Amino acid sequence: MSTDQIIIIGAGIVGTSxxxxxxxRGVPVLVVDAGEPLYGTSSANAGHFVPSHVLAFAAPGMVEAGFRSWRNRDGAFALNPxxxxxxxxxLARFVSACTDENVVKAAPALRGLFDLTRQQLERLVSAGADFDFQSGGLIQVFTEQSSLDGARHEIDVMRGLGVxxxxxxxxxxLxxxxxxxxxxxxFRLVNDGRLDPALLLSGLKTEAxxxxxxxxxxxxxxxxxTSTGVNVVTTAGTMSGAQVVVAAGVWTPALVASLGVRLPIIAAKGYSVTVTGVANEPRLPLLLxxxxxxxxxxxxxxRITGRxxxxxxxxxxxxxxxxxxxxxxxxxxxGLAADVVTAEPWSGLRPASPDGLPVIGRLASDDRVLVCAGHGMLGTASGPGTGEAVASVICGESLAFDVAALSPExxxxIDVRGLGRGFRR
Ligand SMILES: Cc1cc2nc3c(=O)[nH]c(=O)nc-3n(C[C@H](O)[C@H](O)[C@H](O)COP(=O)(O)OP(=O)(O)OC[C@H]3O[C@@H](n4cnc5c(N)ncnc54)[C@H](O)[C@@H]3O)c2cc1C
Structure with a gap:
């Protein structure tokens, strides 16, 4: 495969990585991004670096948890009609993916992406980039004894996977x-950490x-x-590359639809707000x-994020x-005081795949088009690793894990009448 110009669509954390x-690696690259108002899912998220998250989001018990949250209107999960x-x-795909088999299949690929991300973060830090990186752990905090007890099984599974x-x-x-x-x-997830996602994004862009x-x-x-490459038709004219990487977050399915590909990635919106004037901030990143x-x-x-x-x-x-x-x-x-100042209200669209795994790989219909999206809640923690994985695929280098598990194919x-089967488990 020629390594002439590669066009990357999307300059979020995935495209930029x-x-x-x-x-x-010396490959000529052209990055095309629409900028505002779409830009930004990668910029103001929680900045959690979570290599502990080797359990796919689509896992046994998640259907019931989502349904409970939706029914109780507790604000954590919602569905736009x-x-x-x-x-x-x-939802039908998500329900059928919430299995032990999905967890087993997902773990090596997620771990592979996190390991590569950690290498990149450490490399950037030693090269002098400052993105507020701290890797001293992350704490899951429970205020209900029953949910703390209920989490032990998941923690045991994580330990079994080496976390x-x-x-x-x-x-x-305390x-x-x-x-x-x-x-x-x-629970303290010993090898997790945090960073400032906007600073990481700009550090990677500067490097690129x-x-x-x-x-x-x-x-x-x-x-x-085309017969000689791939044309990308844009509002600024048509650009030509040998290959195209579509890393356009939640907008990726619309871009590949004209190539006859139907990708089940949808937007999972979340919000963040940044609070200043807090007398005592937590030392480590927290999951409440x-x-x-x-x-x-x-x-x-x-920063506080959720939903x-x-x-x-x-x-x-x-x-x-x-x-x-x-x-x-x-x-x-x-213990936030009444007079803390809240600023920078923000919403971002997580590109969510139904099995909780990113979608990374070449299209079967045209192997000059690669898709790279669907990182869900983990785009910052797995984005730099995704950059390395995609560069390895394009440059023919070997990888420590099998990227085929992430294939868009x-x-x-799926028959949507299957929706509901998982509730019975
Ligand atoms: C509230 C919240 C908290 C989060 N917290 C964390 C966290 O702590 N840790 C973590 O790892 N992840 C977190 N995430 C998830 C993470 O933010 C996403 O997984 C990640 O930003 C996805 O990156 P992306 O590059 O795929 O997409 P995006 O950042 O959305 O980038 C896609 C880019 O494509 C461009 N684009 C789209 N269509 C076109 C087009 N037609 N032409 C040109 N350009 C186009 C857009 O302008 C955009 O810049 C969080 C997300 C949210 C919402």
Whole structure:
């Protein structure tokens, strides 16, 4: 395969990581991104670096958890009715993917991406990039004894997959994080960490440009394979490459649809807010499990993120009540004073695949087109590793894990009447 110019569609964490990995190898790269208003899912997320998350999001028990949350309207999970057929199909696939087999299949690929990401983060830090990286662990905090007890099975499975976890009693947790209130206990995921996602993105972009990558601001209308390569039709004209990587997050399915490919990736919207004026910030990044919030102390303030709303890819609305609810849910557990200042309300669209695994690989219908999307809740933690994996595929290098598990061809057709089967487990 020729390594002439590669066109990358999308400059989020995934596209930018691919650009950095390819250009470091001397491959000519052109990155096309539509910029605002689509830009940004990668910029203001929780910044959790979570190599512990080797359990796929689609796992036994998740259907019941999602259904409970939806029925109780507790704010963690919601479904936008406008999704109709796409939403029903995605849910049917999700239900059928919540199996032990999916967990077993997913773990090596996820671990492979996280390992590669860690190597890239450490390499960037030693090269002098500053993106607020700290790798001293992450704590899952429980305020309900019953959910703490219920989490032990999952922790055992994670340990069985090689994840290092320390259990913390409520006293140990309060000693580690004196700012917490009313906790039942928790688990420290020893090798996790945190970073500032916007700084990581800009560090990778700087590196890509330093190695010759070019960036163009334009919206891609169509991908047209030709006899000699692939044309990318954009609002700034038609661009030609030897190969194209579609890393356009939740907008990826629309871009590959004209190539006859139906990708079941939909948007899972979440919100973040950054709080300043907090007297005592937590030292480590936290998952407040019972509140379903992620909390990260960054140099720009205390970021609180949450919610998982399946919605359409043009829904970037930020209802003020949703953002306020994040702070109110976190307030009693973090002991936030009434006068803390909340800023930077944000929403982002996680590109969610129904089996909880990214979609990485060449299209069977045209192997000059690669898809790279569907990183769900883990795009920052697995993006730089994805860049390395894609560069290895394009440059014919070997990988320590089998990228075939992530192939875009893994989704067969599905009968939406199967929806509901998983509730009976
Ligand atoms: C609330 C929240 C918290 C999160 N917390 C974490 C976390 O702690 N850790 C973690 O690892 N992950 C986290 N995530 C997930 C992470 O943010 C995503 O997985 C990741 O940003 C996806 O990156 P991406 O590059 O695939 O997509 P995006 O960042 O959405 O990038 C896609 C790009 O494609 C461009 N594009 C789309 N269509 C076109 C077109 N037609 N032409 C040109 N350009 C186009 C867009 O402008 C955009 O820049 C969180 C997400 C949310 C919403």
């Amino acid at each position: 691919i650009a950095a990995s390819l250009s470091r 406008s999704l109709r057929r796409d939403g029903a199909e995605w 290092e976890v320390d259990e913390l009693s409520s006293d140990q947790l 000693a580690a994080e004196p700012t917490l209130r009313g906790v039942a206990g928790g 440009i330093a190695h010759g990558a070019q960036y163009v601001s334009a919206s891609v209308r169509e991908i047209r394979p 499990v019972d509140q379903r919030l992620a909390v990260t102390a960054m140099s720009r303030g205390l 998982y709303e399946l919605t359409n890819s043009s829904d970037r609305s930020i209802p003020p009540t949703r953002v306020a609810a994040l702070v109110e849910l976190a307030r009693p557990v973090l 893994r989704f067969g057709s």
